[in-house]
Amino acid sequence: MLPRYPVLSSWISTGPAPAFVDAVLRLGAARSSSYVCFANVHMVVEAHRQPAFGQVVNRAALVAPDGSPVAAAVRWFGGPAQPRVAGMDALPLLLAEAARRGQSVYFYGTTPEVLGAIEARIRQELPELRLAGLHAPPFRPLTPEEDAEDVARINAADPDLLFVALGCPRQEQWMAAHQGRVRACMLGVGQAFMTYAGLEKRLPAWARRLWLEWAYRLWLEPRRLWRRYLVTNSRFVWLMLRHAAAQVGRKESEPATW
Structure with a gap:
């Protein structure tokens, strides 16, 4: 895995975006029941404030520096110069590379409307990508029976990568709780579903470089x-x-x- 350096109490993985993409696809190919966090300022502060959540973050196979301040803080805490690796940028890169390597993907979270827009874009731009499934659970705690049904549905679809969008910290807690139960590499990418679906615009690159x-x-x-x-x-x-x-x-x- 990639080298990690501390930012407050979170251990952030380091390396260029292609190294993160390759590491994730390797986890998926190994059918490793693992998970990946994309740490922005909110996640790092919550992990520092709540030790139990900090353990969830630090048990991840990879913790990408999603926010520019987090990426910069890696250097401030004694690590190397580190570029931002945002979930919104990583998602299309991972899908394109998964298509190239013949790996399959599954989307879990948000709403049927968002998932429908994601599927339409994939069918148009990446028709060769193996889309194993999409599912939008209800916006409430699931019963044990419902949760078991979701796990069975995901494992039956047998994806290499499982993209999860339940919001922070719920999606990170969900992935940690399902490690060992879901046979895939799980990635908590949150708002990336909306931007990939084309339902929310991103700022221009120059504004993102200014941390806006x-x-x-x-x-x-x-x-x-x-x-x-x-x-x-x-x-x-x-x-x-x-x-x-x-x-x-x-x-x-x-x-x-x-």
Whole structure:
């Protein structure tokens, strides 16, 4: 697997986007019951605030730096310079490579309308891709019987990759709970379903390079996301400043060498 470096209490995988794509496809080909997280600021802060959720994140086979601040923080915490590997960018790359390698995919989450748009795009752009299935579970906790039915349905379809969109932290908790039960590499890609389906536009690349994607998402869904972005992002900045101050203090306390 790819080298990992700490950002707060989360261990972030590092490497270029093609290395992540290859690692994921290898997990899928091995039929490894594993999962992959795409860590943005919200996930990293929640993992730091809630140790149980932090364990869920750190047990993942890969933890991609989904957010630009998380990718930058890898370097701040002593790791290498790391590009952002966003779920929204990784999803089309993974589908194209899965088609090239003859691997199959399954989509789990969101709504039938979103899944229908995803299927239509795949049929048009990647007709050779093996689409094993799509399923939108209800927006409520499943009964044990319903959950067992979903697991049986997924395993019967026998996908290499299972893309999961249930929202953070629910999708990460779902993947961790189903490790060993679902025979596929599970990937929590959340909002990537909407953008791939063409139902939500992304900011231009220049705006993403300026870390403005959070502001755009807040503008789209202010009621749902105001706390996540304004409170959580502020906490992330504060934690980064505290880390920087601790690093400075540590260097000042080191004895001088002559």
